Amino acid sequence: MRYLPLTDADRKAMLAKIGVSTTDALFATVPHDKLLGGLLDLPKGKSELAVERSMGRLAAQNTPAASVPFFVGAGAYKHHVPASVDHLIQRSEFLTSYTPYQPEIAQGTLQYLFEFQSQVGLLTGMEVANASMYDGSTAAAEAVLMAHRLSKRRRAVLGGNLHPHYRETIATISRMAGDEILAAPPAPAGSEELAQLIDDKVSCVVVQSPDFYGHLHDLSTLAERAHAVGALLIAVFTEVVSLGALEPPGAMGADIVVGEGQSIGNALSFGGPYVGLFATRQKYLRQMPGRLCGETVDQEGRRGFVLTLSTREQHIRREKATSNICTNSGLCVLAFTIHMSLLGEAGLRRLAHLNHANAVALAELLVKVPGVELLNEAFFNEFTIRVPGKAADVIESLAAKGVLGGVPASRLEPDRAELADLIVVAATEVNTDEDRAAYASALREVLEC
């Protein structure tokens, strides 16, 4: 087996040194009748070439985003990632290192975590950011738990246009932890009615902008309303590129900002691994979940970085920890940080501008297709269209014509008949004029027949 360096001669010599005669003697404490005598009912090992063949066949059954005109978003976005990003994250010293518990030989990891936290703070307009969560949805769930700890209340109000998977992720942990959620119904036309749900029993209000249907929201009024009753405003985004073009949630009164960072540096990869961004105000620092990297000095007085404030964390505090989270998204953080360093402010703003331009161009093209209605006034790189008939069928027909045209809202909200004719459409820098024209003409054909 190519990954196992020991030879049979080694094994024999080592067993002798240990003072046992067989390998199974090392497993003597395992109940004898439970020890497996032979191999399990699974295939035997394969050569690298054979594995490539086998997995290549599986991969070939899927339609990659880059192979077709591609407009699928709704929480994960197809962006161009510079070649240097993937090269750098595959450096052995990054790829095969562990959580930086020995900071003297992990300054590489620690310094990029510090750079990442700084970048996320600047993007969101918040004072402190952690070293990442698993993804946007779990970051949102952790934000709700944090708000409960801070407010000592246990009811969260969720905006109707919060990504349905985020809502469900929050709902799962809330139900299991015995907390309450009040989720407003979806408002695909854009106007969420949340004010009447907010009272002094409420711990936090969770709203997304750009929201699931692509609408943009000024969160200031909602923040004031929440603060007036002692509740926190949790702002969510799923498209981090939008922060290059839009006012940051921190400037609109958000207390906690969470979002998905996949768009920068990370592949679509069918939904994971991604990178959850989590930022808050300095005054809430001690209730933050997840790892934090901080600056300090070494014995010679040189600047260095360490994981810090770990008295919040499970490996120190055990049952009194702020979260049970242990892992973060280290390598996805690195990809994010490198891509963001390449972009810089100038590049990010241009990228955001191009995304918005492509979305506007696409929307203008699609509304010309008979029967198609655009639901958005203001939007960034994603919007919602209403089509005659079932959106899911339209999307399947488009796929059959080689266009991946978006996400039918019914894929995520199957129980809401009123959403059955809606498609959430995303446009990014990867789309060309030809892609947009292909989409419009395929949609015209699908709707005509």
Next chain:
Amino acid sequence: MLNRQGRPTMPAETVASVSDTFSGNRALAIEEDLIFEIGRVDTTGVDVEQPPSFTARLGKLARRAPLGLPGLSEPETMRHYVRLSQKNYGIDTGLFPLGSCTMKHNPRLNERMARLPGFGDIHPLQPLSTVPGAIALIAELARWLRELTGMAVVAMTPKAGAHGELCGMMAIKAALAARRENRSVVLVPESAHGTNPATAALLGYRVVSVPARADGTVDVDEIRKRLSADVAAIMLTNPNTCGLFERDVIAIAEAVHAAGAYFYADGANFNAIVGKVRPGDLGVDAMHINLHKTFSTPHGGGGPGAGPVALSAALAPFVPLPYTVVNADGIAYVEHAGRPAQTLAGRPTASARHGANPERNGDAGNAGGSAPQAERAAAGAMPLGRMCAFHGQMGMYVRAYAYMLSHGSDGMRQASEDAVLNANYVRSALADVMSAPFGDQLCMHEALFDDRRLEGTGITTLDFAKAMIDEGYHPMTIYFPLVVHGAVLIEPTESESKESLDRFIASLRKLATAARGGELARFREAPRFAPRRRLDETKAAREPRLRWTAAQERQEAAE
């Protein structure tokens, strides 16, 4: 008794620099500033096309404030991050015996597979009809995990070990709720990972500790004493964090089940027993599997991980959404509770069919299936819902599956045997110079020592670990498990050759002798040759500086 002495967090004293270069660089070890100090807001390493002019539709929300994000050209970026990488120690650098973390080799084939466009460049919400190979891979990986664990179903979506724990404990809580029972206690041995009590507490459980026996294993009588109708579950790591197999595991499972509670197993140490013994055969009801440990997906400096959870038949109805069901027609994918599963046109592939028993797959389902759904309805149980958006850690599934195909049933069994052999080889070779807390007994995949041999030397476990850095090794896990004073937990994994282990053993023996011989400076000043000397963790915590600020702002803040 849990020992809370922890590790020292502040260096003993400031020491003189051994560097006398003008730049602070030391040949290949080059100092590197932050991107905020070398980048500029008007520089970019990405050429973005300028779109034709258009009317923006951002309403009143167009960004007004500048971001202040520095940019770097591509050559600057390469140099910056390559230099940072050179300050890191990875498995490819050398032996990385971090106990309980399973730092085994990361095959590069797995990286290549994860980057195939058919896996890496597919969207989680594109039509299922365009991703049958992805669903087949998830179903197939689940089948391998079912077979390896001997359990009924596998919940694939949890994103890391701790997330898997949360999922497994939620399934237990949901199963109890379906029985109309509201139990409030979870038993956790003192040697457990911190995530165990943290997870139980997150779900509102009261954590009751179970002490260890003098031999490092859990005492079944101590468990029996604490079991009652109010106990929901025990969370037990097996092999445990002392590197020992819980020999009374069958009796523990029986006692727990007799009390109407569930047996949660922390799968962190699964690497010791893959293909040797199946948790399902030991009475386990739920066990998370760290794909980044046992199945070698890269640790990546602290993630991403993946933590699928194997569930027993009793917990199968409480598998979270989404899940796959393999039946005679192909693979069905269930994304919503109470709705018919969507069966994909794609049949299982050749590799998926290999060795499969469709009947058994059809009955047990991968994760749920029609039978468990029926049970769920009958019990009036609430479905667990979603643990996260989308389908979990696909990129990690691909890597783990490539690992499994490469190893096969024979290679995985051999890997576990070699992991245990390597750990015992190290343990027996150090037995006379280091002190084993639980006597001279065989271990599983990791060897535990304490700091009694350092008593009176003025050298701590931390000093010893830092001296290992100077010798070119990543230190082992230290001060964990908490049940042992000054713990040293060594997990060499199966990836080490005998020659590598012999060199490692020789280094450790020399260090142990030096420590006994009173060579204080070698330890207390260590590391001397790393990119940094010891760092002041106390200062970092007392004056948290968690992001970059301009020197001027810092000055103002100080005044």
